[in-house]
Amino acid sequence: MCLGVPGKVIAIEGNCATVDFWGVRRQVLLDVVDEPVAVGDYVLNHVGYAIRRIPESEVGETLALFEELLAQDDAADLMAGDVRSEIAATGTVPDADA
Amino acid sequence: MPTPDPRAASSELKFRDPVRARAMVRALGRITDAIGRSPVSLMHVCGSHEQAIAKYGLRASFPAALRVIMGPGCPVCVTDAREVDEGVALALQGVHIATYGDMLRVPGSAMSLADARAEGAQVHVIYSAGQAVELAERVKEPVVFFATGFETTAVATAAIVLKGLPDNLSILSAHKFIPPAMDVVASVPGLAVEGFLAAGHAATITGWGVFEPFAERHHLPVVVAGFEPLDILAGLVRLLELVRDGTPAVVNMYPRCVTREGNLRAQAALWEVFEPSSGRWRGISVVPDGNLALRGRFAGLDARARFTIDVTPLARHAPPALAESCLCGSIMTGISSPTDCTLFGEACTPDHPVGACMVSTEGTCRIWHQYGGQPDLGDLA
Numbered sequence: 001m002c003l004g005v006p007g008k009v010i011a012i013e014g015n016c017a018t019v020d021f022w023g024v025r026r027q028v029l030l031d032v033v034d035e036p037v038a039v040g041d042y043v044l045n046h047v048g049y050a051i052r053r054i055p056e057s058e059v060g061e062t063l064a065l066f067e068e069l070l071a072q073d074d075a076a077d078l079m080a081g082d083v084r085s086e087i088a089a090t091g092t093v094p095d096a097d098a
Numbered sequence: 099m100p101t102p103d104p105r106a107a108s109s110e111l112k113f114r115d116p117v118r119a120r121a122m123v124r125a126l127g128r129i130t131d132a133i134g135r136s137p138v139s140l141m142h143v144c145g146s147h148e149q150a151i152a153k154y155g156l157r158a159s160f161p162a163a164l165r166v167i168m169g170p171g172c173p174v175c176v177t178d179a180r181e182v183d184e185g186v187a188l189a190l191q192g193v194h195i196a197t198y199g200d201m202l203r204v205p206g207s208a209m210s211l212a213d214a215r216a217e218g219a220q221v222h223v224i225y226s227a228g229q230a231v232e233l234a235e236r237v238k239e240p241v242v243f244f245a246t247g248f249e250t251t252a253v254a255t256a257a258i259v260l261k262g263l264p265d266n267l268s269i270l271s272a273h274k275f276i277p278p279a280m281d282v283v284a285s286v287p288g289l290a291v292e293g294f295l296a297a298g299h300a301a302t303i304t305g306w307g308v309f310e311p312f313a314e315r316h317h318l319p320v321v322v323a324g325f326e327p328l329d330i331l332a333g334l335v336r337l338l339e340l341v342r343d344g345t346p347a348v349v350n351m352y353p354r355c356v357t358r359e360g361n362l363r364a365q366a367a368l369w370e371v372f373e374p375s376s377g378r379w380r381g382i383s384v385v386p387d388g389n390l391a392l393r394g395r396f397a398g399l400d401a402r403a404r405f406t407i408d409v410t411p412l413a414r415h416a417p418p419a420l421a422e423s424c425l426c427g428s429i430m431t432g433i434s435s436p437t438d439c440t441l442f443g444e445a446c447t448p449d450h451p452v453g454a455c456m457v458s459t460e461g462t463c464r465i466w467h468q469y470g471g472q473p474d475l476g477d478l479a
Contacts, residue, residue, distance in 0.1 A: 003146045003299065003325060004250075004302075015373060018361070029228065029257065029369070031257045031261070032253055032254075032256075032257050032361065032363050032364040032367050033262075033361075034360075034361040034363060034364065035364070037477075044302065044355065046226065046250055046251065046253075046254065046301070047225065047226045047227060047247075047251055047254040048225070048226030048228045048229075048254060049226075049253065049254050049257060051250070051253065051299075051302055051303060051361055051364060052302050052361060053323040054354070054355075054421065055354070056116045058354035058355075060353055062354060062355070062431075063158075065325060066174035067327050076468070077153070078149050078153075078459045078464070078465060078468055078469075079146070079149045079150065079153060081459055082146070082149075082459055082460075085199070086223055086225075089225035089229075090226070091226075091228065
């Protein structure tokens with residue numbers, strides 16, 4: 001739970017952002033994010049809320065750990081499981097199938 | 099949106115560099131030798147750090163004199179049995195309980211929420227505070243959000259409170275604030291921790307400045323580190339340097355996620371809704387100002403004010419089997435390792451956990467059971 005999960009903002013409506021997590025589109029809330037967020041930014045998210053806008057120069061380094069964890073495809077791995085829980089904590093996009 | 103190839107992305111990054119990793123492992127040995135004491139004990143307070151240390155086998159590369167121990171870094175584990183009892187009692191009284199999945203099997207003094215559910219209680223697993231709101235809107239009946247976790251997670255609880263809760267939803271806060279627990283652990287006789295590795299993402303919220311009074315008070319260095327294997331090695335090298343030099347400074351080795359002042363907006367929400375209160379942490383006894391209680395103006399949303407929580411029916415149940423042999427308490431303060439416990443991996447397993455440390459994915463026992471505490475580290479040897 002300490003890990004959080006980074007994703008890319010692809011749309012913003014009010015305080016709610018649609019965020020892409022490795023091809024999965026989910027909604028996160030922007031109520032407590034540290035800086036104004038724009039489409040194209042990466043944000044770090046925890047239990048459904050964006051908690052930090054990740055500076056562009058740091059996106060690659062931030063994503064790498066998560067990409068390695070998710071690429072392992074090991075259902076039992078604790079770190080990957082925590083990352084999947086963080087994605088499950090985000091909201092479903094109402095028109096995701098549209 | 100094109101998704102980058104993970105392998106291509108990660109192989110180019112400097113913290114994947116095995117040459118750099120070996121250099122840092124050598125530095126750990128060199129600095130530990132220079133300090134000249136054995137053991138030199140460093141503590142981290144984060145389940146994700148322990149996961150990474152165990153998963154990537156880092157302990158196998160540490161010098162023999164260096165002890166890196168996990169302190170009270172598992173929020174589920176430090177939730178006190180009495181707090182679990184409150185949730186269980188409410189559930190048995192017929193209230194819907196919404197809580198994070200890891201809490202389900204954490205033992206109370208007699209039962210877990212999973213036990214209550216087996217007896218017919220309505221216990222719902224959620225992944226976010228927002229899902230507690232959705233649940234309350236759906237079921238119409240009284241719902242209590244049994245809210246656990248450190249300050250990072252408490253921010254989300256604060257955010258739903260500030261937005262306004264449905265009338266049938268209230269909060270049973272078992273949220274915890276890490277810095278006061280570090281004060282307690284730093285004072286445990288015989289533990290002799292010489293430096294702390296602080297968790298990157300919790301510090302994303304609080305900022306690294308929160309550790310400065312601690313460092314000054316205890317004359318101990320604190321290094322904020324990320325979760326990559328090389329982030330952790332780099333953090334430990336810096337921490338050992340500070341120990342060697344006798345410098346009780348706070349150093350931020352995770353600038354890509356952590357600033358000195360932290361996330362001020364999240365802090366404002368957190369402290370608008372919660373206030374520090376003294377309370378019990380499992381295994382650590384009372385931590386002054388270590389709990390996060392709803393402020394008086396939100397008393398109407400406080401499950402402890404809204405309901406009469408009667409834990410006496412729990413006295414009819416026997417305590418959980420083997421609980422008296424469980425070393426969870428001393429494992430969480432770093433006094434014992436999972437392998438010191440006679441139950442570990444035998445009577446206590448992830449499928450049949452005895453203590454909270456084997457339940458949570460952030461618990462030391464669960465992590466060691468999954469990855470081993472000191473596996474081989476072939477390519478760094």
